[in-house]
Amino acid sequence: MVKLHDTAVRNERVVLVGLIYGKQEERLVTDYLDELEFLADTAGAEVWERFTQRLPNPHPATFVGSGKLQEILDFVTVHEIDSVIFDDELSATQLRNIEKVISCKILDRTNLILDIFARRAQTAHAKTQVELAQYQYLLPRLTRMWTHLERQQGGIGMRGPGETQIETDKRIILDKISLLKSDLARIDKQMAVQRKNRGNMVRVALVGYTNVGKSTIMNMVSKSEVFAENKLFATLDTTVRKVAVGNLPFLLTDTVGFIRKLPHHLVESFKSTLDETREADLLIHVVDISHPGFEEQIEVVNKTLSDIGASDKPMIYLFNKIDAFSHQPKEEDDLSPVTKENWSLEEWKSSWMARESGQAVFISARQMINIPEFKRMLYEEVKKIHVTRFPFNDFLYPNFED
Secondary structure, three states: OEEEOOOEEEOEEEEEEEEEEOOOOHHHHHHHHHHHHHHHHHOOEEEEEEEEEEEOOOEOOOEOOHHHHHHHHHHHHHHOOOEEEEOOOOOHHHHHHHHHHOOOEEEEHHHHHHHHHHHHOOOHHHHHHHHHHHHHHHHHHHHHHOHHHOOEOOOOOOOOOOOEHHHHHHHHHHHHHHHHHHHHHHHHHHHHHHHHOOOOOOEEEEEEEOOOOHHHHHHHHHOOOOOOOOOOOOOOOOEEEEEEEOOEEEEEEEOOOEOOOOOHHHHHHOHHHHHHHHOOOEEEEEEEOOOOOHHHHHHHHHHHHHHOOOOOOOEEEEEEOHHHOOOOOOOOOOOOOOOHHHOOHHHHHHHHHOOOOOEEEEOEOOOOEOHHHHHHHHHHHHHHHHHHHOOOOHHHOOOOOO
8 A cells, every 4th residue: 555645545556567488379478467467456456557578588687678678667657656566586686677777666476476475374374484485585685675785894893704784684584584494393293293183084175276266165065164255365374174075074174275486485385284285185176167277277286286296186176166157159150260268168078077187077166056066076086085994884885965
């Protein structure tokens, strides 16, 4: 928020900047900037303009070319823009050089995500994880922050090697990082003990891209009140509930959503949160089928699962928001090839049902469409795991009834 005449406030005005690399489609960059705008909106900012430029690679000094930088400066000056947000992570050199040209706040995608995480963190655990990620992001960027303090501490009794202000702050931050890591290690041990105390119960984890409806599904299945909102990263803290489908009890976990270009600092800091996913017996991969780029979101989630060592789990693909699904049917006289944008929901269903990568079911959590079908599939998958741990007679596992 920005104060106006000390009485009113307005949303922070921002512009977005993205690069089109090499042969990358412009449509893809538009999708990226749509997501960046959603991130900015989640952080409470108002997007006034977008700037894109096609380059083989980011300019090593200023990310974009000098002409585009001047164009951004002119717009920022005329419209009194508060911040410029870049869709990729900027180096310390790029940040410093851009700030020399554009005299307003310069942020990158990582910085924006960290800010949202800091706003959303509720528990001491989540706050500690976010604070650690922020300090790890800040450490290599101290140079641009303290250029006005780069002087030796001297004077009477201070002769010798001395210490620059940057070195002082670097040492303070390194000490803080060490302390936060110790705190998280202690918390990790506590959470590991909690997971161990859950015994042999089957563990099911909801995973997926951010804002696909995981918390809504958690509330529906567990009849709990997990916070759900149409914002990115509405949920940071892992929620575990003991639930039952049919006559089968199991533990259901709602996890933090993934996103493309997820800062590696966050992945490392949220290790204990991701352990819930790593140690799950079954994953429910929730997908927002109404999103035009949902297939790429699936790839992002699957890559993240692979990175954290959780890609070998049994998985149910849960395609949510079918009530909001839309496609563009072809005209009868249109002879152009059929594209995925022209596929109907039934064609998407046939495509995914035929794949061997896992079970798939299509629902609307808000409109309660196909929920019995989802619960039946969940029951059968949990049952497969349950019978290996509790090999009772088959009569204890009747067919599912909603």
